[in-house]
Amino acid sequence: xxxxxxxxxxxxxxxxxxxxxxxxxxxxxxxxxxxxxxxxxxxxxxxxxxxxxxxxxxxxxxxxxxxxxxxxxxxxxxxxxxxxxxxxxxxxxxxxxxxxxxxxxxxxxxxxxxxxxxxxxxxxxxxxxxxxxxxxxxxxxxxxxxxxxxxxxxxxxxxxxxxxxxxxxxxxxxxxxxxxxxxxxxxxxxxxxxxxxxxxxxxxxxxxxxxxxxxxxxxxxxxxxxxxxxxxxxxxxxxxxxxxxxxxxxxxxxxxxxxxxxxxxxxxxxxxxxxxxxxxxxxxxxxxxxxxxxxxxxxxxxxxxxxxxxxxxxxxxxxxxxxxxxxxxxxxxxxxxxxxxxxxxxxxxxxxxxxxxxxxxxxxx
Amino acid sequence: xxxxxxxxxxxxxxxxxxxxxxxxxxxxxxxxxxxxxxxxxxxxxxxxxxxxxxxxxxxxxxxxxxxxxxxxxxxxxxxxxxxxxxxxxxxxxxxxxxxxxxxxxxxxxxxxxxxxxxxxxxxxxxxxxxxxxxxxxxxxxxxxxxxxxxxxxxxxxxxxxxxxxxxxxxxxxxxxxxxxxxxxxxxxxxxxxxxxxxxxxxxxxxxxxxxxxxxxxxxxxxxxxxxxxxxxxxxxxxxxxxxxxxxxxxxxxxxxxxxxxxxxxxxxxxxxxxxxxxxxxxxxxxxxxxxxxxxxxxxxxxxxxxxxxxxxxxxxxxxxxxxxxxxxxxxxxxxxxxxxxxxxxxxxxxxxxxxxxxxxxxxxx
Numbered sequence: 020x021x022x023x024x025x026x027x028x029x030x031x032x033x034x035x036x037x038x039x040x041x042x043x044x045x046x047x048x049x050x051x052x053x054x055x056x057x058x059x060x061x062x063x064x065x066x067x068x069x070x071x072x073x074x075x076x077x078x079x080x081x082x083x084x085x086x087x088x089x090x091x092x093x094x095x096x097x098x099x100x101x102x103x104x105x106x107x108x109x110x111x112x113x114x115x116x117x118x119x120x121x122x123x124x125x126x127x128x129x130x131x132x133x134x135x136x137x138x139x140x141x142x143x144x145x146x147x148x149x150x151x152x153x154x155x156x157x158x159x160x161x162x163x164x165x166x167x168x169x170x171x172x173x174x175x176x177x178x179x180x181x182x183x184x185x186x187x188x189x190x191x192x193x194x195x196x197x198x199x200x201x202x203x204x205x206x207x208x209x210x211x212x213x214x215x216x217x218x219x220x221x222x223x224x225x226x227x228x229x230x231x232x233x234x235x236x237x238x239x240x241x242x243x244x245x246x247x248x249x250x251x252x253x254x255x256x257x258x259x260x261x262x263x264x265x266x267x268x269x270x271x272x273x274x275x276x277x278x279x280x281x282x283x284x285x286x287x288x289x290x291x292x293x294x295x296x297x298x299x300x301x302x303x304x305x306x307x308x309x310x311x312x313x314x315x316x317x318x319x320x321x322x323x324x325x326x327x328x329x330x331x332x333x334x335x336x337x338x339x340x341x342x343x344x345x346x347x348x349x350x351x352x353x354x355x356x357x358x359x360x361x362x363x364x365x366x367x368x369x370x371x372x373x374x375x376x377x378x379x380x381x382x383x384x
Numbered sequence: 385x386x387x388x389x390x391x392x393x394x395x396x397x398x399x400x401x402x403x404x405x406x407x408x409x410x411x412x413x414x415x416x417x418x419x420x421x422x423x424x425x426x427x428x429x430x431x432x433x434x435x436x437x438x439x440x441x442x443x444x445x446x447x448x449x450x451x452x453x454x455x456x457x458x459x460x461x462x463x464x465x466x467x468x469x470x471x472x473x474x475x476x477x478x479x480x481x482x483x484x485x486x487x488x489x490x491x492x493x494x495x496x497x498x499x500x501x502x503x504x505x506x507x508x509x510x511x512x513x514x515x516x517x518x519x520x521x522x523x524x525x526x527x528x529x530x531x532x533x534x535x536x537x538x539x540x541x542x543x544x545x546x547x548x549x550x551x552x553x554x555x556x557x558x559x560x561x562x563x564x565x566x567x568x569x570x571x572x573x574x575x576x577x578x579x580x581x582x583x584x585x586x587x588x589x590x591x592x593x594x595x596x597x598x599x600x601x602x603x604x605x606x607x608x609x610x611x612x613x614x615x616x617x618x619x620x621x622x623x624x625x626x627x628x629x630x631x632x633x634x635x636x637x638x639x640x641x642x643x644x645x646x647x648x649x650x651x652x653x654x655x656x657x658x659x660x661x662x663x664x665x666x667x668x669x670x671x672x673x674x675x676x677x678x679x680x681x682x683x684x685x686x687x688x689x690x691x692x693x694x695x696x697x698x699x700x701x702x703x704x705x706x707x708x709x710x711x712x713x714x715x716x717x718x719x720x721x722x723x724x725x726x727x728x729x730x731x732x733x734x735x736x737x738x739x740x741x742x743x744x745x746x747x748x749x
């Protein structure tokens with residue numbers, strides 16, 4: 020556990036958007052930099068589905084974070100002058116209350132008794148964390164991927180509480196191709212007999228299902244073009260082949276295998292199910308009756324939307340829709356398409372392309 | 385079983401390309417039309433992974449075939465003047481010898497003792513079937529999808545035995561994105577405990593694994609654009625929802641569920657594994673040392689290559705590569721891109737777009 024991790028405990032019963040409540044839920048977060056006297060230099064980062072609050076290293080926790088090259092002193096989100104807050108989403112398993120947490124009412128893990136999770140719940144808890152830190156109004160609200168949906172929820176629910184908005188590789192809602200993939204990932208976990216309707220113990224759990232879901236994730240987070248360049252039709256050397264007729268032939272299979280093995284055990288399967296479904300359920304149209312009305316509620320003074328053409332999960336036309344929707348409501352919006360070939364994951368790996376626009380958007384006060 | 389189905393029995397030991405042999409393997413096929421006296425009106429269709437030999441209806445079997453609108457009297461592949469042969473691939477489970485067939489040496493099904501299958505083996509057995517029908521030289525060799533790889537194998541192995549070549553939504557070899565998807569589909573089947581290392585009995589078998597593999601197939605055979613138009617974010621009506629928090633929310637999920645259920649039981653899981661891997665193993669570069677050299681061996685007098693931009697499994701640049709490779713070798717090649725939005729499956733469903741170019745290519749003798 021990170022020594023930089025701090026906790027916010029909600030002081031009562033938290034009512035969930037789709038019904039049910041949580042007693043004194045906890046949110047794990049980390050901060051970088053200092054809140055200034057005017058309290059106008061705070062940046063909030065909502066994360067994608069799987070990251071923890073550890074976006075970057077710090078004196079307390081020198082391990083590299085998931086956005087190490089973006090957040091830090093002299094980096095695009097410059098912690099010498101900005102106070103950066105990143106949280107583990109409600110429903111997550113890196114310190115925040117989620118399905119793997121103990122339900123104080125029973126003394127046992129929530130598991131499937133956890134209420135239906137929405138990204139509005141994640142955003143609302145995020146607001147509570149920020150208020151607890153003395154932040155009424157954000158300098159910049161940032162969200163990549165699922166975090167971009169959470170940021171839209173936050174923006175629509177709390178207009179007037181943020182100056183700038185940065186949305187990366189995200190969408191106003193899931194389209195059926197992405198929903199089908201996420202739904203299948205969830206089914207891969209649920210069909211593993213070791214899932215046991217969510218009641219697996221601390222031991223094994225649905226390891227096979229998680230491995231398969233992770234492989235499907237890896238396939239759709241990257242792009243065909245990147246893999247063609249990286250792997251082509253490279254074969255696994257003979258000495259690593261097992262002789263099994265359905266063992267692995269190609270390097271791309273070996274790569275997926277290694278990544279799937281690394282992921283398993285890091286992430287609680289039930290938390291994955293809840294967060295994945297929350298991504299599918301999100302729809303900005305629920306904030307006003309249509310996508311246009313929802314986007315019109317978002318009143319940042321300046322917005323930057325970044326997308327990547329090779330992203331098959333959050334396709335470029337969805338970032339265009341965000342930018343055009345906010346522009347149609349009279350907001351100042353910039354839309355940037357980056358030619359990254361790493362698909363949806365580009366914002367995590369193609370740092371040379373992402374650093375400049377993020378830097379420019381935040382530098383220009 | 386189709387009453388139009390005929391059988392060819394190979395009269396001895398058939399040596400497989402990657403080692404091993406089959407004793408007197410059988411190929412199921414159907415024919416339409418009549419072979420003329422000059423024996424120069426024969427068309428051979430190699431199929432994709434899952435279809436049977438029943439490409440079209442006939443007097444003996446009036447059930448619609450998988451390419452009903454393409455093959456028949458007055459249809460693009462006009463059986464009033466062409467003699468059409470379609471076979472169930474070696475390794476398949478619709479009448480041809482495959483992993484589900486009885487091994488005469490043991491009296492038990494081959495299952496995983498079936499030798500490694502290649503599309504060259506499928507092509508070579510195809511040649512034997514054609515010779516048994518008195519066809520030395522084809523008027524037209526046709527292959528969509530995996531069948532297009534089989535057709536390339538046939539064309540490279542038997543130059544000078546075909547006049548025209550029609551390749552549809554296919555490729556010179558699998559690229560890592562498609563391989564990763566197929567590999568994951570195979571793993572979904574193999575990880576089902578009911579697969580039992582391929583030794584499931586006649587009963588249950590890996591039904592869950594087959595359903596999951598089918599869903600992944602459906603997702604990748606179509607396109608995000610088509611699904612957005614068809615399903616949008618349509619919800620399943622309340623009365624069909626089960627209350628389970630991970631049951632289905634969206635119509636696209638319900639659609640996949642229905643298709644997966646329909647597929648299961650139709651296709652033998654081990655046959656699926658063998659044919660899927662054969663698709664990944666195919667590489668025209670094995671016929672000459674490079675893709676260019678392999679394609680240069682294909683000596684049709686006229687070739688038509690058709691591709692679809694929304695195909696994520698056999699992307700358009702792979703059909704371009706085929707056409708350019710054969711053109712570079714001095715052949716007469718036409719390349720047509722169709723604006724279908726149904727992805728890889730377009731050749732099976734977007735008949736209004738596919739009929740005209742297939743008709744024109746075959747009409748013009």
